[in-house]
Amino acid sequence: MEKVAVVGAGSWGTALALVLADNGHDVRLWGRRPEQIEEINTIHTNEKYLPGVVLPAGIKGYNHLKEAVEGVRTVLLVAPTKAMRDVLRDLVPLIDEPVTVVHASKGIEPESYKRVSEIIEEEIPAEKRRSIVVLSGPSHAEEVSLRQPTTVTVSSSDIEEAEYVQDLFINQNFRVYTNADIVGVELGGALKNIIALGAGMSDGLGYGDNAKAALITRGLAEIARLGTKMGANPLTFSGLTGIGDLIVTCTSVHSRNWRAGNMLGKGEALEDVLEKMGMVVEGVRTTKAAYQLAKQEKVEMPITSVLHDVLFDGKDAKEAVDELMKRSRTHEVEDVSSLVSDRRAE
Numbered sequence: 001m002e003k004v005a006v007v008g009a010g011s012w013g014t015a016l017a018l019v020l021a022d023n024g025h026d027v028r029l030w031g032r033r034p035e036q037i038e039e040i041n042t043i044h045t046n047e048k049y050l051p052g053v054v055l056p057a058g059i060k061g062y063n064h065l066k067e068a069v070e071g072v073r074t075v076l077l078v079a080p081t082k083a084m085r086d087v088l089r090d091l092v093p094l095i096d097e098p099v100t101v102v103h104a105s106k107g108i109e110p111e112s113y114k115r116v117s118e119i120i121e122e123e124i125p126a127e128k129r130r131s132i133v134v135l136s137g138p139s140h141a142e143e144v145s146l147r148q149p150t151t152v153t154v155s156s157s158d159i160e161e162a163e164y165v166q167d168l169f170i171n172q173n174f175r176v177y178t179n180a181d182i183v184g185v186e187l188g189g190a191l192k193n194i195i196a197l198g199a200g201m202s203d204g205l206g207y208g209d210n211a212k213a214a215l216i217t218r219g220l221a222e223i224a225r226l227g228t229k230m231g232a233n234p235l236t237f238s239g240l241t242g243i244g245d246l247i248v249t250c251t252s253v254h255s256r257n258w259r260a261g262n263m264l265g266k267g268e269a270l271e272d273v274l275e276k277m278g279m280v281v282e283g284v285r286t287t288k289a290a291y292q293l294a295k296q297e298k299v300e301m302p303i304t305s306v307l308h309d310v311l312f313d314g315k316d317a318k319e320a321v322d323e324l325m326k327r328s329r330t331h332e333v334e335d336v337s338s339l340v341s342d343r344r345a346e
Contacts, residue, residue, distance in 0.1 A: 002073050004026070004073070004075075006027060009040070009046065013029065014053075014141070015145045018055060018145055019173075021056035021058035025168065028069070030064075030069075036061070041060060050142065066094045069091065075091070075095075076104065078105060082285060085119060085123060095129075104134075105282075106186075108190050111292070113296075116186060134156065134189075135152055136155070137150075137189075139152050148173065152174070153178065153241055155178070156182060162180075181233045183230055184234075184237065188223060188227065188232075191223040194287045194303070194307060195220075195223070196261065197287065197311075198219065198303055199212050199249075200259060200263075201262065201310070202215055203258075212250065212251070220243060222301040224237045225299050229297050260274070260281045284311060287307050291305060306320040306324055
């Protein structure tokens with residue numbers, strides 16, 4: 001049994017806390033709202049985020065971060081990317097002994113273009129952490145909380161720590177692989193949210209499966225282009241945090257990004273969509289970061305570019321999709337061929 005602090009009591013943090021508790025660990029789930037923590041501790045539910053789910057008794061809610069992290073071996077961060085630096089700055093003074101830092105957040109920071117592990121590396125001094133481990137993959141919190149079969153991957157520069165986290169989580173319902181490509185794992189998990197916005201928009205416009213299949217496939221190509229330019233292994237994008245995460249996020253009503261895109265496709269304004277969602281839609285912020293990063297790195301990302309125009313410049317959603325269809329002709333596989341050739345040359 002390990003003591004694990006889960007920082008972030010939203011749907012995903014609560015679902016991962018449930019997995020850890022099922023495995024017999026001492027789980028401390030931290031959240032900001034006292035009424036939510038009281039509900040977790042007295043009724044064993046988190047109805048706002050996981051309606052109808054009864055939480056294991058092994059999960060104890062905490063309203064004070066200091067109490068939640070006291071004496072723990074592992075800290076699991078499940079805060080939105082936007083809030084990550086603030087959470088880390090609150091956390092650092094409370095760490096007395098080095099901890100394994102795991103994060104399950106998917107995003108890129110605009111302006112700095114930092115991945116979440118890079119943000120953690122900047123904010124938590126090396127002497128206060130054993131390692132940084134990423135947990136990512138095709139996984140809706142709603143299904144994980146119902147103990148439906150789910151497969152994810154964990155990645156770290158320290159393979160022993162990755163395997164330690166693998167052992168923390170793995171059980172008959174929640175299968176965990178390891179992958180040494182931390183750059184690819186994080187970028188695949190973050191960038192697929194952009195394509196999910198586009199898939200939802202396509203559905204909202206009333207287009208069919210053909211359009212969505214094309215969007216997902218070409219979306220994977222531009223994810224791989226940017227990811228490889230940033231140092232990822234292109235093969236990572238054919239795995240769980242690439243095509244796997246794309247499929248689940250682009251085709252399910254559980255996906256916040258798909259739902260947000262769907263409302264945009266039906267003509268709703270971004271501000272109204274975000275207000276109705278009531279939860280963070282990581283793809284919106286990531287679209288801005290990826291658009292900026294692609295321009296800096298001179299990487300072609302047409303889907304990301306037109307979605308940026310819809311989200312931030314007021315472009316009409318149908319006009320954006322039509323623009324994609326009118327792009328000049330090209331070869332389908334030349335991107336993949338050049339990526340593989342560049343990797344071999346290295």
